Amino acid sequence: MIPINALMHAANRYLDAHAETMGFHGILGGDRNVTIAVRGHGSRDARPIAAHMDECRAGTDLRTADVVDAALAARDDLAWWAPYAEDAPAGAGFFANAAVTTLAGEGAPFASDAGRAGLFYVRAGVEYAPHAHAPREIYAILSGRARYWNEATGWREAGAGDVILTPEHSWHAMKTGSDPVLILWAWTGEGMTIRPHFRDDTGALPPEETK
Numbered sequence: 534m535i536p537i538n539a540l541m542h543a544a545n546r547y548l549d550a551h552a553e554t555m556g557f558h559g560i561l562g563g564d565r566n567v568t569i570a571v572r573g574h575g576s577r578d579a580r581p582i583a584a585h586m587d588e589c590r591a592g593t594d595l596r597t598a599d600v601v602d603a604a605l606a607a608r609d610d611l612a613w614w615a616p617y618a619e620d621a622p623a624g625a626g627f628f629a630n631a632a633v634t635t636l637a638g639e640g641a642p643f644a645s646d647a648g649r650a651g652l653f654y655v656r657a658g659v660e661y662a663p664h665a666h667a668p669r670e671i672y673a674i675l676s677g678r679a680r681y682w683n684e685a686t687g688w689r690e691a692g693a694g695d696v697i698l699t700p701e702h703s704w705h706a707m708k709t710g711s712d713p714v715l716i717l718w719a720w721t722g723e724g725m726t727i728r729p730h731f732r733d734d735t736g737a738l739p740p741e742e743t744k
Contacts, residue, residue, distance in 0.1 A: 541636060541642075544600055560649070562645075563643045566641065579614050580632075582630060583611075589654070589713055592676035592712050592715075593693050597694055604675070615633075616728075622731050623736060624708075625736070627655075627659055631659060633652070636652070639726060650720070652718070654714070655713060656713045661707040661708065662735075663706040663738070666724065668722040669720065670698075671696055674714060674715075675693060678692035678714070680710070681707050687742055706739065
């Protein structure tokens with residue numbers, strides 16, 4: 534099977550097998566967009582960042598290893614891009630160490646009327662500043678561990694096999710520690726083509742709770 538098709542099937546099976554992803558099922562079930570090129574919409578080509586993605590093999594578990602293997606096999610056939618301009622307040626280390634690709638949705642390799650979905654790779658020691666967007670979102674963690682923040686729930690840690698749900702228009706953030714993370718993300722709802730916006734111009738993360 535063509536690597537990008539195998540990735541699509543593996544990712545679709547993973548989402549559809551988890552109750553936590555209910556409401557996002559079917560996003561990855563569309564037909565191949567054979568008439569368009571695989572392309573991204575970001576500020577620059579992030580393939581040099583994605584080239585380090587082999588480091589994610591060590592952070593998988595039995596639930597996610599097949600999807601990670603499929604992602605690595607298809608990596609060079611995907612358009613990896615930086616989602617923000619270099620001067621955006623995206624967080625410490627983000628611009629040089631994060632890469633996104635879209636698998637399904639407008640301008641993606643596969644069609645979808647249900648939403649958008651793709652992969653998000655973030656290397657170790659990176660902060661993703663508080664931001665919000667109109668669509669509902671899930672992060673299905675495929676590899677690694679990271680800290681996630683949402684304005685309603687505060688900080689939590691999640692790793693391979695966990696699913697993070699973010700409601701519409703909710704401020705949320707992330708930081709990686711000593712592990713890189715690979716995330717299968719999906720959006721559904723309104724405002725699919727509108728870029729996320731940051732909470733402020735500092736890029737600072739919310740403080741950790743103290744006991």
